[in-house]
Amino acid sequence: MENTDPAPPGRTAFADRALTAYLETLPLPRARLGGGAGDWRVEEVGDGNVNFVYRVLGPSGSVCVKQAPPYVRVAGESWPLTPERVVHEYRALEEHGRAAPGALPAPLHLDRDRHLLVMEYVEDHTVLRHRLGRGALHPGLGEQVGDYLARTLFATSDLALPAADKRALVAEFELNTEMCRIMEDMVFTEIYRDFHRNSWTSPELDAEVAAVRADTCVLIAAARLKDRYLTSRQALLHGDLHTGSVMVGATGSRVFDHEFACFGPMGFDVGGFLAHLLIAYFAADGRRGTPSPPEDEQQAWLLDQVEQTWDVFRERFLALWRSSGRGDSYPAALFADARGAAALEAERGAYLDRVLCDSVGFCGAELMRRLIGFARPADLTGITDPGARAACERAALRLARSLLVDASGHRSVRDVTDAARHARTG
Numbered sequence: 001m002e003n004t005d006p007a008p009p010g011r012t013a014f015a016d017r018a019l020t021a022y023l024e025t026l027p028l029p030r031a032r033l034g035g036g037a038g039d040w041r042v043e044e045v046g047d048g049n050v051n052f053v054y055r056v057l058g059p060s061g062s063v064c065v066k067q068a069p070p071y072v073r074v075a076g077e078s079w080p081l082t083p084e085r086v087v088h089e090y091r092a093l094e095e096h097g098r099a100a101p102g103a104l105p106a107p108l109h110l111d112r113d114r115h116l117l118v119m120e121y122v123e124d125h126t127v128l129r130h131r132l133g134r135g136a137l138h139p140g141l142g143e144q145v146g147d148y149l150a151r152t153l154f155a156t157s158d159l160a161l162p163a164a165d166k167r168a169l170v171a172e173f174e175l176n177t178e179m180c181r182i183m184e185d186m187v188f189t190e191i192y193r194d195f196h197r198n199s200w201t202s203p204e205l206d207a208e209v210a211a212v213r214a215d216t217c218v219l220i221a222a223a224r225l226k227d228r229y230l231t232s233r234q235a236l237l238h239g240d241l242h243t244g245s246v247m248v249g250a251t252g253s254r255v256f257d258h259e260f261a262c263f264g265p266m267g268f269d270v271g272g273f274l275a276h277l278l279i280a281y282f283a284a285d286g287r288r289g290t291p292s293p294p295e296d297e298q299q300a301w302l303l304d305q306v307e308q309t310w311d312v313f314r315e316r317f318l319a320l321w322r323s324s325g326r327g328d329s330y331p332a333a334l335f336a337d338a339r340g341a342a343a344l345e346a347e348r349g350a351y352l353d354r355v356l357c358d359s360v361g362f363c364g365a366e367l368m369r370r371l372i373g374f375a376r377p378a379d380l381t382g383i384t385d386p387g388a389r390a391a392c393e394r395a396a397l398r399l400a401r402s403l404l405v406d407a408s409g410h411r412s413v414r415d416v417t418d419a420a421r422h423a424r425t426g
C-alpha cells in the first residue's frame, strides 16, 4: 500500500511523493513553489535533535516543512515526546512574527493532525553555528538579535499587553509542558547528578565534573534559576535561543525553531543566546589547538557581539516601553506628573538591571549544561583533539561557574565579557 503520510520519518520516493501531493492541496505553499507537485523536489535539511525538516523546491521558490514525530529524532522511539510541540512552534512564529516582522520565517500552514508545519524557506542564509565554526563573522549580528529579543519580549510582557490578553496567551503556552520539562530537567537538574544522557570530555574533565556536582553554591544557584524558570511568566520566550536557532545571510538574521516556546523569564532567552556566543569564543581556541594565544579577530568580534546584543536589547526595550508601554503593569495614571514620570524612568532602568542579572545567571546555566550534559554543541564536539577540547571547555566551565554563582556581581555586560577573558587565560 502506498504510504500517504505527508512526510514520514526516513525519506523514500513514496514519502517524497506523498509530501509534494499534500503540499499541492495547500494554497500558500503551492503559490510559493509555483508549478505543480510533479515539478517539486524534496531535500532533508534538518540537523537538529528533535524533528524532521525538509526543504521542498519548486520553479518559483522553496518552502520548509517541519514534522514532529512522537519522539525525539536523534533518540528514536526510546525517547517519546509529544508531537503537539509543532503547534506551539507555529503559534510562537505567529506571535513573535507579529512583534518582530521580518525577523522570523513566515508561517504558512499548520496541520494539527499530521503534526506538521510549513513555513518560508529562508533562501541564501546559513545556520549561524555553522558559520561561527568556520571562523566567520556576521556583521550586525548582536544588533539584529538584540532587536529581535527587545521586540518579542517586550510585546508579550505585561508592559505591553492588557492582563486579560496576556493571561490567555500564558494559558495557551502552558500546554507546552513536555518541552518545558525537557529544559527543566536538562538545564537545571540532570547535569548535576549521574544521568545516562550526560556526556563530557572524559577522562580529561572528570575531576571538574565531580567538583561541579559537589559544589553546593552551584547547586543552589542552579535550583534558584530553575525556580525562576518554573514560576516566572514575564514574556513569551523562544525557549531555546542558541546559535543553531539563528540563520544569517546578507540581508540579516532570522530566528527559527520555536518549539520550546513558553512564558518565562526574559533572561532565559537573552542569557541563552549569550552563552552560545561565548561557547564559540572558547571553541575558537580548541580549533586552533594552541594554548592561550592572543584572542583572534573572531574572538574579539564575538565578545563585541555579546555586548552589542545586550546593549541593543536594553536600549530598544526601553524605547518600546517609553513609546508603547500600555500594558497593565506600571499603570500610567500613577506616574502622570513630573515626579511620577522621573520615578518610572528610574524604575525602567532597574527593571532592565534585573533582566541582566537573570540573563547572566541563565547564561551560566546554559554554558554549564552544554559542556557536561546532553546536546553538547558542534562547536565543541567538532574539536577532534580531546586535550585541546578539554582545555577550552575547562575555561568555559570557569566562566559558567562564576556567572551562575555570582550573577548579581556582574553588574554590566562588560563585566561578563571581562569575566570571559579572565576565564580564558586561567
Ligand code: SR1
Pocket: 048, 049, 050, 072, 182, 186, 240, 375
Ligand atoms: C531532546 S534534545 C533537546 C535539546 O536539543 C535541542 O537542540 C535543544 O537545544 C535542547 O536543549
Ligand code: MG
Pocket: 048, 240, 245, 257
Ligand atoms: Mg532547537
